[in-house]
Amino acid sequence: MKFAIALFSASHAPSSRRALRFAQAALAGGHEIVRLFFYQDGVHSASNNVIPPQDELDLSAEWRAFIQAHQLDGVVCIAAALRRGVLNEEEARRYGRSAANLEAPWELSGLGQLHEAAQTADRLLCFGGP
Numbered sequence: 001m002k003f004a005i006a007l008f009s010a011s012h013a014p015s016s017r018r019a020l021r022f023a024q025a026a027l028a029g030g031h032e033i034v035r036l037f038f039y040q041d042g043v044h045s046a047s048n049n050v051i052p053p054q055d056e057l058d059l060s061a062e063w064r065a066f067i068q069a070h071q072l073d074g075v076v077c078i079a080a081a082l083r084r085g086v087l088n089e090e091e092a093r094r095y096g097r098s099a100a101n102l103e104a105p106w107e108l109s110g111l112g113q114l115h116e117a118a119q120t121a122d123r124l125l126c127f128g129g130p
Contacts (some may be wrong), residue, residue, distance in 0.1 A: 001032070002031070002122045002123075003032065003034065005019060005023055005036050006037045006127070007019045007042035007127050008041065008128040010042065011045040011047075011052075012052065016045060016063075016128065017057070017067075018031035020063060023124065034073070034077055035072075035121075042080075042087045043080045043081075044086065046076045046106040047102060048103065058106060064105065067105045073107070074095065074115075075106075075108075075109050076108050077109070077110065078110055080083075081102065081108055085101075085102060086101060087099075087100050088106075095130070109128075114121070
């Protein structure tokens with residue numbers, strides 16, 4: 001089965017961990033993940049500036065390692081990212097900001113990527129959100 005996964009909550013939220021564990025289990029079960037889409041507060045999972053307390057799991061690092069290890073498509077909604085200060089080098093330059101906090105394997109893109117993933121996948125699973 002082909003899954004598209006959308007994450008709406010920040011990396012410290014329980015739903016972020018559930019999404020990651022589901023994605024890991026899906027691949028271990030022989031399924032495919034066509035895209036991971038990070039939206040709303042989920043864009044914080046892609047930020048290099050998220051520093052969890054020492055006694056908590058670093059889910060941002062876990063997501064990054066998972067995406068890299070499996071060569072997955074990790075897309076961060078550009079509108080949600082800009083609103084929350086999650087910028088790659090190009091957007092930091094464009095908006096005159098002093099630093100970027102988003103880098104590979106993440107890709108900034110629009111909601112069209114979520115729509116395309118939903119059309120390509122057999123199932124769209126959403127985690128978190130209001």
